[in-house]
Amino acid sequence: MLLASACMPLSTLRLLAALSALAAVVGGPPGAIAQEPKAETGEPPPGSPTAQQPAAMPGSETHVAFIYRPIPAPSSYDAEAEPEDLGVAGARMAVKDNNTTGRFTKQTYSLDEVALEEGRNAVDAAKELAGKGVKYFVVALPAAEVLAVADALKGDGVAVFNVGSPDDSLRGAECRANVFHVIPSRAMQTDAIAQYMTLMRWRKVFLIVGPSDRDKAYAEAMKNSAKKFGLKITAEKPWTFGPLMKARGDTPTRAEAMVFTRGLDYDLAVVADEEQDWGEYVPYRTVDPRPVAGTAGLVATTWHPTLETWGAAQAQNRFRRLSGRLMRPLDYQAWAGVRSVGEAGTQKKTTDAATLVPYFTEPGFGLPAYKGVSLSFRPWDHQLRQPIIVVQPKAMVSVAPEQGFIHQRTPLDTLGVDQPETTCKLK
């Protein structure tokens, strides 16, 4: 019964059968289960580990750290305010999922949540946890902090899951052997938009670029995608009108912000505004009636409230029950990061980092994550290969890779930087 107290609230144990069933599972008939080796990998059988695993002892939980910077409380009225538990709520659900499966594999997981206060260093927090033996770090942090944490933990045999930074540099020149990227790179996001444009035969892009480095990086990714899929950037302009998205109904429409789209030849306007300062100002305000995509309008992402196929409806419901709100992309990415540990643990019948960390990039590893196909990490840059959903604010529009985009390995590798092009040298 120790598992019951370690990993699940007693309230979930119901009626007569529950206790006895659990006892049976925990006790397990010795030597009763095994499975044939996985033919395609030659891996040892990932059968139920009841027979092979020593019983989990109290305190032998596998710790997964989730390090993030909480969002400052919004102003008294903000219709689009981000929830305070953004990301961490997804990590909590994943630990719960890991433990439900863990009842049958004698693995228990716990989440070490680290909400960094203003001025507190992510590296210090990570080192402190690593000192206590934590091996798995899921981080929702900017690129520079992801790198700092990864470098500080180098040689500790840990895995750092990047769920918050899409920077292509982290998958390229600045890649690290101990970092696994759950969030799709910018290249994957803009490739998804470009594939959709190809499908629609929209060839000409008007690129509008915000002032920040992140905006410029997004624009750069869009240009690369255009090149890759044979689209044309027919116009490019910087956005110089400030954060007009914060404009209110009584703010006069800025004439110059409207006319700067005049006289251009394009099919689709792509806005690069990762901070969400002005992108939403562009739709319906272009001189020519043209659709808008990029960081506003038609967006490439990992999760959306209208995603319900491939079992996603169950995840949506489970998440809403646990956290009282809709699941957002960062929640999903955090979930996928923590579940990667749990899934590898089930498949390898151990949560030992020396076994699991190399396993994440082996062909045998696969994460089912409500996308219809199994997700896996690319060995050359540790990016999670995954379908990308293309959405408008209240509906799914498409799923990339689009039909017809083929690749000798998997169509998923038509999104993002492929092996021959990578600049990553893992170290």
Added chain:
Amino acid sequence: MSGRLKASVSVAMLAGTWLGLSGAAEAFTAYVSNEKGNSVTVIDTTTMAVTGTWKVGRRPRGITLSKDDKELFVCASDDDRIDVLDTATGKVVRSLRSGPDPEQFILHSSGNPLYVANEDDSQVTILDIEKNKVLAEVPVGVEPEGMGLSPDGKILVNTSETTNMAHFIDTKTFEVIDNVLVDARPRFAEFSGDGKMLWVSAEVGGTVSVIDVATRKVVKKVTFKIPSVNDEQIQPVGVRITKDGSKAFVALGPANRVAVVNTKTYEVEKYLPVGQRVWQLAFTPDEKQLYTTNGTSNDVSVIDVESLKVVKSIQTGLLPWGVAISKK
């Protein structure tokens, strides 16, 4: 009742005579649950025409018949209950306490109890359908779905879609006696007629694991390959095995095919093109026809089992999910 019974018997006999000449099937009734239509489509298997559409609770998925075929059970997933319909009138006559979010279920061969997978709640509910009383709730993995029952009724198998296991449950003690890891997202469990083998489909894994029930070892993983279809599109869900145990039919989801598998060699003998996103399958009682639910094309395909040909597609309600076929 006896008048009605007589009438249906004579219809069956008539159809039987006629089919002696034409080779068509006996008269049965197929019931299809429409997940987004909140309805059940009723189909006459002789004419292969829709004879009625019945209203049920929200998000109907799992569907099965009582032993005497007089009652139809439908999982109303979003209403957290099972609707029981009188097959004579098409009306919901009562609802059963299924536990939250019932998705699939299977009825004991004696006609009671009903074993229900509660998808949102990581448990299996065992329900006495006469008394409408929960006998037990068994905790299983995340997102339980597939439900299989050994022919002798002693072993219940549930598959959990996110935990990726087949849980073996003793139907006397309600205890989980074993867990077998299979490939990603197991959706369906089907015992062979002799009870020796269990077939478990893995939707994301793209395989069907064949498990030796006695040793609970995976003895074979059936794989699929279709020219011009991406491997990712091949997503096995429903599995049905002929009574003689010679053939297994596997629905391949968005590959829009049903695979016919030789159960001796485990080789795929044929891929039958059906409607879009095929999930669940059901034989007519004489095994002459196999019905398939095609979610995105909103129809069912009818396969002639002997000739292995798709003979008809029939429009249903929105997003057909499951199918059950009565002896009448």
